[in-house]
Amino acid sequence: MSWVSEGSGLTPDAAAAWLKPLLDNAGDIKRAYRRRVPPELLAMVTSEGKPAQADAREAAVLVLFSGPADSPTGAMPDEADLLVTVRAGTLRHHAGQAAFPGGAVEPGDHSPVQTALREANEETGIDGQRLHPLTTMERLFIPPSGFHVVPVLAYSPDPGPVGVVDEAETAHVARVPVRAFINPENRIMVYRKANTRRYAGPAFLLNEMLVWGFTGQVISAMLDVAGWAKPWNTEDVRELEDAMALVGRGAGYGDAQP
Template identity: 45%
Template structure:
């Protein structure tokens, strides 16, 4: 089965209700869902571009990559963090799908007509930012150039090879201590940055559900880069 077929099958599972996104302990705080704002992020996979993977390990889906952005360090919310393209659903957006594509175009310059939407994953409540986030699963049907559109919003836009994300040498556990409690979550060290938090949690769970993950040392810990 190809990576594209694996992703299609995952989208079908989500449509049938046979898919759940676990909530990290850090997110298990009271949240008024009625007052929360809807948001959408785009998980855009595609055939590996001209930038090869740094890892040479023979891993599943080696010729695949995922689009990510590094948020500008000057932003008031989640500065400097690695994220999927996306953001809040605006009143003019026809749907969460439209919102995900609009935000991705605004942040990365991609052409939305080249993106095939495979489906949506279950909504994820994110109390820290008061969003209910819908992950939208997409595929590069026709690849177009991407880059930073507004440096006030993003520091960089990059397509990270899935091989590098799966490489156990690039997997760590990020720790965050708040109010005397230490929280731990999966993270990735790729492209000179650390992918952690919401983004790393979604990537990890999707890889696990796709059957792509390989064992890694969860005892190797680093402080979350906040």
């Protein structure tokens, strides 16, 4: 499947003023993403032409920021949020993981934008007519599932109601305050027990979910390139199951986690 145009349907001028630092530096997200990927995994992610990538399927995810277009100070408003889902525990790939809404390209999809909006509607019920797709990021390869994924950055001042549409596919849908991702107290490094600490990647320990893996890497990269990231303790490295056991213990998105 080849998309007709990766840029079709984009409206970058619709971005909120506080999103401009991210939009202006979106081209650096892939480089920032790679900085925190362990060397062995990076070799898999970037080795174009290897059999694992030659057979990869195309996919797109919706990276939707919402909130007021302006704020009194011109900085990011407290109401700014990011749409995140938690995948159903019965799925074949990435079961139980926090993720951006999205999925594989289907016949009739002519761009990453179309795929991301369709999938987001199917997973969260969101009305695509209320969204402004701003830009497409460089596609990234996810070795465990064998997908080439294009993140579609979008904005809406008011995306309307969202929720779980199909419990067999999605366990939870949330508009998470961006300040929760920025808060250094919510940031840790996570690795799988089957691997070693050297494979640890950035993660976000929130009161309703642990955001790690591909989604955690992309969010971390976005904070870096937009200049939103604050210094955090990268030496706080936890095994995945131990980190998951802490989910739900916090008092709120903006509060420190244990």
